[in-house]
């Protein structure tokens with residue numbers, strides 16, 4: 001079997017066209033959605049993501065503002081910045097780029113963001129919403145994966161899903177969202193013994209571990225849908241996912257490439273959450289399920 005390739009750039013472009021129509025309607029109602037991005041330190045990968053996010057905002061008619069702090073910044077200054085953005089009616093979304101320097105408490109920072117502006121979906125209130133199935137802001141990466149699966153016509157209900165990776169930003173919310181859609185979900189992590197024993201059962205395999213070539217063909221069921229969330233920069237400069245793409249492509253029915261798979265969807269869902277936040281403020285919102 002040779003897998004069909006999922007074009008994340010094309011699906012993202014299609015969604016962004018719809019988002020542009022929504023910002024157009026908001027503009028008619030006198031509202032420009034605003035996203036504030038806070039970055040602490042100068043991690044080169046983070047700087048690239050932040051630049052990409054800001055460029056994508058402008059493409060769809062979202063106003064973005066950027067707040068940069070040095071890597072030795074006092075957390076109190078960042079908290080003060082978040083509080084002033086919470087109170088600013090022109091700001092509908094606030095994102096603090098992760099990771100943060102070691103002397104920061106990530107939970108303290110995330111909990112300071114107003115839940116109504118937490119477009120990353122990382123605030124405890126939004127995490128709780130995800131658990132009970134009434135999400136306000138679905139976290140962007142898992143939300144993007146669900147949108148990709150929907151776009152490709154992949155049924156989720158009743159399927160065996162294995163999520164490799166259990167982080168708060170990808171693995172756990174991914175598992176919850178697919179469980180909400182009535183898949184049978186298994187979560188694996190670094191302490192999982194004999195990973196292959198689990199992955200081989202997956203009808204849908206989502207990999208978000210940050211380990212190049214973690215998933216090789218022997219670990220994948222013939223005909224599986226394979227979603228590679230991993231982003232790894234190799235010493236030679238190449239960007240690869242967590243899946244042995246050439247090998248697994250011969251066994252899967254559908255596979256996402258890196259780059260050009262989940263990544264562009266993540267940014268697109270950040271735009272979608274920011275627009276949804278503005279629509280809620282303007283009472284133009286159409287409710288969307290987690």
Ligand SMILES: NC(=O)C1=CN([C@@H]2O[C@H](COP(=O)(O)OP(=O)(O)OC[C@H]3O[C@@H](n4cnc5c(N)ncnc54)[C@H](OP(=O)(O)O)[C@@H]3O)[C@@H](O)[C@H]2O)C=CC1
Pocket residue numbers: 141164165166167168169170171188189190191192195208209210211214229230231232262263264266
């Ligand atoms: N495409 C996109 O839009 C995005 C991509 N990413 C990428 O996705 C990857 C994961 O990101 P993130 O969740 O933030 O990473 P974290 O490092 O926070 O979490 C990695 C998870 O993978 C697990 N893990 C590590 N090694 C193994 C292994 N050998 N076998 C099984 N599980 C393992 C860890 O287990 P344990 O919990 O036991 O430590 C942990 O749960 C990274 O490559 C990141 O760059 C992230 C966000 C967005």
Ligand SMILES: Nc1nc(=O)c2c([nH]1)NC[C@@H]1CN(c3ccc(C(=O)N[C@@H](CCC(=O)O)C(=O)O)cc3)C=[N+]21
Pocket residue numbers: 048049052095096097098099120140141231239258259260261262263264266267
């Ligand atoms: N508060 C916060 N929210 C996040 O959503 C968040 C974060 N912090 N910290 C880092 C991770 C990582 N992340 C990515 C987003 C887009 C691509 C992306 O667009 N990738 C392109 C390639 C980009 C490249 O060439 O480097 C692709 O896969 O095609 C990747 C990774 C969001 N994250």
Ligand SMILES: [Mg+2]
Pocket residue numbers: 167169
């Ligand atoms: Mg991480």
